[in-house]
Amino acid sequence: xxIPLLLPTEWVHELLTGWMPNSATAVSIIEMLxxxxxxxxxxxxxxxxxxxxxxKVAGWIQLRYGPxxxxxxxxxxxxxxxxxxxxxxxxxxxxxxxxxxxLAPYFPIVAxxxxxxxxxxxxxxxxxxxNIGLFFLTAVSSIGVIGILLGGWxxxxxxxxxxxxxxxxxxxxxxxxxGLSLLTMVLMTGSLQLSEIIEVQRTxxxxxxxxxxxxxxxxxxYMIAGTAETNRAPFDLIEAESELGAGYHTEYSxxxxxxxxLAEFIxxxxxxxxxxxxxxxxWLSPFGITDHIFWLQPVWxxxxxxMIIILMxxxxxxxxxxxxxxxxxxxxxxxxxxxxxxxxxxxxxxxxGWTLPWPF
Amino acid sequence: xAIASVTSxxxxxxxxxxxxxxxxxxxxxxxxxxxxxxxxxxxVYGGGIIILFxxxxxxxxxxxGELEEPPTARKIGMAVLSLLGLGITLATIYxxxxxxxIASESFDIKDIGRGLLSYGDGGYILPFELISxxxxxxxxxAIIIAKGQKKSVNK
Numbered sequence: 119x120x121i122p123l124l125l126p127t128e129w130v131h132e133l134l135t136g137w138m139p140n141s142a143t144a145v146s147i148i149e150m151l152x153x154x155x156x157x158x159x160x161x162x163x164x165x166x167x168x169x170x171x172x173x174k175v176a177g178w179i180q181l182r183y184g185p186x187x188x189x190x191x192x193x194x195x196x197x198x199x200x201x202x203x204x205x206x207x208x209x210x211x212x213x214x215x216x217x218x219x220x221l222a223p224y225f226p227i228v229a230x231x232x233x234x235x236x237x238x239x240x241x242x243x244x245x246x247x248x249n250i251g252l253f254f255l256t257a258v259s260s261i262g263v264i265g266i267l268l269g270g271w272x273x274x275x276x277x278x279x280x281x282x283x284x285x286x287x288x289x290x291x292x293x294x295x296x297g298l299s300l301l302t303m304v305l306m307t308g309s310l311q312l313s314e315i316i317e318v319q320r321t322x323x324x325x326x327x328x329x330x331x332x333x334x335x336x337x338x339x340y341m342i343a344g345t346a347e348t349n350r351a352p353f354d355l356i357e358a359e360s361e362l363g364a365g366y367h368t369e370y371s372x373x374x375x376x377x378x379x380l381a382e383f384i385x386x387x388x389x390x391x392x393x394x395x396x397x398x399x400x401w402l403s404p405f406g407i408t409d410h411i412f413w414l415q416p417v418w419x420x421x422x423x424x425m426i427i428i429l430m431x432x433x434x435x436x437x438x439x440x441x442x443x444x445x446x447x448x449x450x451x452x453x454x455x456x457x458x459x460x461x462x463x464x465x466x467x468x469x470x471g472w473t474l475p476w477p478f
Numbered sequence: 479x480a481i482a483s484v485t486s487x488x489x490x491x492x493x494x495x496x497x498x499x500x501x502x503x504x505x506x507x508x509x510x511x512x513x514x515x516x517x518x519x520x521x522v523y524g525g526g527i528i529i530l531f532x533x534x535x536x537x538x539x540x541x542x543g544e545l546e547e548p549p550t551a552r553k554i555g556m557a558v559l560s561l562l563g564l565g566i567t568l569a570t571i572y573x574x575x576x577x578x579x580i581a582s583e584s585f586d587i588k589d590i591g592r593g594l595l596s597y598g599d600g601g602y603i604l605p606f607e608l609i610s611x612x613x614x615x616x617x618x619x620a621i622i623i624a625k626g627q628k629k630s631v632n633k
Contacts, residue, residue, distance in 0.1 A: 218490060250513050250587055257517040260525025264497065267532045271490060279536065286533060293525075310587055 153245055157234060164387055165380040166196040168427065172383075175431040206372035211274060214369065218272035223374045225265025226381035233258045233388050238313050240401045240415030251312035252304065255392060256297050259347070262381065263289040266349075266356070266366050269378070273369035281365030284442055285356040288346055291449040292353075295343035298457040299336040302464045303329065303396045306473065316400040323476035324399040330474050332464040337397050339453055339460070341426075344389035345433055346445070348382060352437035353445055390426035391419075398422050487545050490535050497528045514587055 130152065134145045170185065170192070177184025185192035210219060236251050238244040248254050263286060270282020306329050307315045319325055326333045346353040357365030367378045394400060399422075401415035408414045440448070467473060486492040500523040507516035597603045 215488065215490070218494065221494065248513050250517055253521070253587075254513070254517045257521035257525060260521055260529075261501075264524070264529065264532065267529070267536065268490070268494065271532075271536050283533075283536060286529065286536075290529060 157231065157245065161231060161234065161384060162200075162380075165383045166200055168383040168387060169199070169379075170196045171424075171427070172431055172434075175428065176435050179432070179435040200376070203372055203376040208372045208374060210371075211369055213274045215272040215274070218268050219369075220374070222265045222269035222272060223370065223377035223381075225268065226262040226385070227265075227377045229258050229262035229265075230381045230384040230388060234384065236312060237388075237391050237395065238316060238400055239419050240412060241313075242412070243416055244313065247311065247313050249309075249311045251315075252300050252310045252392075252396070255388075256293065256300070259385070259388070260293060262385065265378075265381075269370065270366035273366075275369050277362040277364075278366050278368045281356050281362050281368070285349060285366060287442070288349070288353060288356065288445055291446060292343040292346040295339055295449060295453045295457055296347060298454070298461060299340040299343065300392070300396060302332060302336040302457070302461050305461070305464050305468050306333075312395055312400070315396060316402065319399040320402055320406075321476070323474070324397065324402070326397040328473045328476070329464065329467070332460050332467060333397065335456070335460050336464070337393070339457055340393060340397075341429070343449075343453065344393065345430055346449070348385045348389055348430075350382075350386065350430065351434040352440050354434075355439055355442055355445065386427060386430060387423065390423045390430065393426050394419065394422040398426075487547075489545060490532065492545075493528060493531045493535060496531075497524060500524060500528070514590060 130149070134148055135142075138144055173195075174184040174192075185195035188195040188198050210216070233255050235245040236248055236254060238247070266285045266289075267282045270278040270280075270285070273279075303315075303325055304310060306325055307318045309315060309318070315325075319328075322328055326337055329336070349356045355361075357367070362368070367375055370378065401419040403414065403418050408418070482492075482495040484492070486495060500519065504516045504519035504524070507513075507519060594602050594606050
């Protein structure tokens with residue numbers, strides 16, 4: 119496992135080797151810990167501010183202000199909320215299966231953290247550049263749903279159980295569409311490694327441009343399936359408030375509820391980050407205007423991810439919720455056949471070399 | 479974890495212990511740089527089979543239900559059998575003289591794909607096609623079972 123380093127990390131590396139010149143293992147362990155802490159900090163901050171963003175967008179769409187009391191423009195609202203959640207008492211039910219009930223929140227959050235590690239935030243800012251990147255992402259994200267199923271079952275609550283069953287059915291179905299639409303794009307890149315995928319786009323233009331029609335179809339399918347996989351409206355019948363209380367996390371309180379909640383928002387970030395990496399050139403700037411300034415690369419990446427996330431938030435506050443049979447019909451009768459045809463179309467286009475050339 | 483998964487009396491806990499031991503195996507693959515195999519282990523066992531198990535448990539089992547304790551004779555017999563199996567495996571492993579791989583190279587996924595579809599020496603085209611025919615048959619079978627019930631309901 120090699121860790122590509124950014125400039126500050128090189129400085130830390132030299133500092134640490136200066137302190138402990140004869141123990142390379144200790145140095146690398148400390149570096150791994152530092153990286154883990156950095157990712158955790160990013161994870162928490164991103165989660166908090168995504169929640170704030172969601173509330174602001176919701177307010178905007180519903181013609182109200184959203185949070186605006188705590189701090190300037192309500193910027194500290196979610197931090198206050200997080201403090202409240204940390205200090206809250208953890209309640210649980212006696213009839214619950216204690217062990218599984220306590221274990222469940224860690225599955226989604228750990229899966230989300232592992233998935234976060236493989237994204238290239240810039241050319242050199244990537245913790246784990248694995249050569250099966252995209253496949254690794256789908257494999258890891260399939261672990262997260264286990265937490266939801268467990269939480270729903272172990273709560274010993276009928277609403278939670280119904281929510282968990284719905285979530286299992288939905289997430290497993292839509293995983294197929296996510297995987298297949300990404301596979302369509304892999305046909306063009308010829309590699310699953312995320313850094314390679316971006317390298318392909320650096321010379322040839324973003325993939326959504328190169329692949330024209332099938333790429334746009336794949337992107338639309340990916341966005342629908344990605345929204346479904348993060349359990350957000352219009353696919354939020356897992357925690358449909360009007361029918362199920364709060365769905366699978368009805369019985370959770372305080373920090374354990376916050377784990378589920380945070381994991382949901384980080385999953386949204388992950389879905390958006392995959393979309394940006396695969397369709398919109400990752401950390402590349404439009405038309406390569408600032409590609410030589412290395413510190414702008416993560417800025418571009420975050421900016422693009424933010425755009426996709428705002429798109430997903432618009433979905434949430436615009437569409438009504440679907441019924442479970444409509445959700446499954448959409449996936450199995452429309453998206454899946456469309457996706458398979460799209461793969462064949464993309465294969466023909468790549469085979470005949472009909473991809474759009476980059477004019478710049 | 480594996481021992482816990484067979485001794486646990488609550489069935490869903492047993493499933494979770496099984497999941498954790500399977501993830502442990504995946505972690506060993508990752509440490510050996512077999513990234514593809516590790517991710518496959520996670521996707522197929524963790525994401526597929528375990529979720530299937532959980533679904534089955536969710537559908538048929540109540541939370542307070544506990545598994546029956548098997549008779550002591552059978553427990554001891556099983557323990558002896560599994561220890562015997564472990565012993566034989568370990569004896570074979572230690573008897574075999576392994577060559578230590580100096581540089582562990584990580585495989586590209588392209589090589590795996592070519593290996594699966596090549597029909598030359600060491601190619602896996604025949605098993606690959608056989609498995610795909612088997613899976614197709616299983617899928618058709620599942621569809622027929624699902625449809626047959628509907629017809630009988632309609633009559």
